[in-house]
Amino acid sequence: MAELGQSIYPTLGIAEANRQLDEAIRVGCRHLFTSLHLPEASVDDWREVRRLLERAAQAGMRIAADVSRASLAQFDADPEHLAPLAKLGIEIIRLDHGFTMEETMRILRAEQFTFQINAGSMNRDDVRRLEKEGVELSRLIAVHNFYPRRETGVTIDFYRRQNRMFREFCIATGGFVPSLTEPRGPLHEGLPTVEAHRRLRAAEAAAELIAEGLTDIVYFGDPGPNEKEWTAVSHVVSGLIPLRVKWIDPLPPELEPLLADVHTSPWDAAELVIRSPISKPFVRERGFDPVPRNTFERPLGSVTMDNTRYIRYFGEVQVTRTDLPADERVNVLGRVIPEDRPLLRHIGSGMRYAFVAID
The missing domain is CATH 3.20.20.70 (Aldolase class I)
Known part of the structure; x- marks a missing residue:
């Protein structure tokens, strides 16, 4: 550190x-x-x-x-x-x-x-x-x-x-x-x-x-x-990178603690997205079922959650490192603001990050 x-x-x-x-x-x-x-x-x-x-x-x-x-x-x-x-x-x-x-x-x-x-x-x-x-x-x-x-x-x-x-x-x-x-x-x-x-x-x-x-x-x-x-x-x-995010819709109360928490990029960091290992267990433990919503295109800096159409993979939160197409199995929750998007390339294996909500 x-x-x-x-x-x-x-x-x-x-x-x-x-x-x-x-x-x-x-x-x-x-x-x-x-x-x-x-x-x-x-x-x-x-x-x-x-x-x-x-x-x-x-x-x-x-x-x-x-x-x-x-x-x-x-x-x-x-x-x-x-x-x-x-x-x-x-x-x-x-x-x-x-x-x-x-x-x-x-x-x-x-x-x-x-x-x-x-x-x-x-x-x-x-x-x-x-x-x-x-x-x-x-x-x-x-x-x-x-x-x-x-x-x-x-x-x-x-x-x-x-x-x-x-x-x-x-x-x-x-x-x-x-x-x-x-x-x-x-x-x-x-x-x-x-x-x-x-x-x-x-x-x-x-x-x-x-x-x-x-x-x-x-x-x-x-x-x-x-x-x-x-x-x-x-x-x-x-070792903590703050990412300012504009949420598209008001967050469900069940997800607010998760998205206000500190996340850690896994050691086997993905090439195209930044994954949150704590998100799926959090969603399952609270019995929250993310129904399909806002399943549109995912430009760089999109904060997403896999919905129930992803079957047993639902609940994972990700941030896109690049532009990705729409996927009916993936909900778009918000966008990292343009000024903070360059920080995404520095979130590598084991790096911590947190979402900071802005109006």
Whole structure:
């Protein structure tokens, strides 16, 4: 199961960063990524940055900080003396420019920290070299970059290929999704890892990152997701995909508990539909007989129930993954709204999903 993180950039404005931290704490976010050396930013009072980091740590957030040699100095730290970072609550360090290879290797051996390594620039030989140099791989997290400039993000195939490689070494992985609410300046183009996610809804981008169990932490790259984005992505990374549905007719009272429940796609997931293993037993136990009704065409995203004409198979709830023809044995109950239909392709074996009724 993946976890959700937020990115905050105090060097772009401490008041706004504190507001964003308040929101992240309110929604129960457990991971914080921050960069302390943005080239376009200057900081008047580093004491305020320290206070923000301390507040995040007191709230129980696991802080990952992208640092340079210059930003280390602002905290009275250097490559030989990293203890001041730990006092601020920083648990995870990501090294940026300005460190020699010798310094990098020495820092990576520092036992009080976990380290983020650049997931997009390493191969198997690089990982083996770290291991040979005495770096404990269990203290590494391979996190991909985000890409502020349009057209420079990676492909989802590259992202997955790299993460499969890190999985071979039991190294945790992470990536970034954008927020469409408040893209970070100065370009305001979103901060995704995968280029195809730049203008995609955050929930769909997150679902694609965590597919196949290949991502451990999904960070918002942009600092200001709204509540809807927080809620949707929180569900997705926890392994539950919410599907907003418009029901065609009012639901029979007997079916309301079933269709308000959480469903799990079976391990032998079907190609054309998403099945609900709990639906047939539910219907049989309550003696509900779904008579033929609304047996019309089933375009992608149709929520259906097999009726009594399916003999002993009646009662199963399904969601269509593709356009299917009308079948007199299948009732159409409702439709997943168009905005949520792209999520259907991410409901694979063992993935949980739930219907959210809308008017």
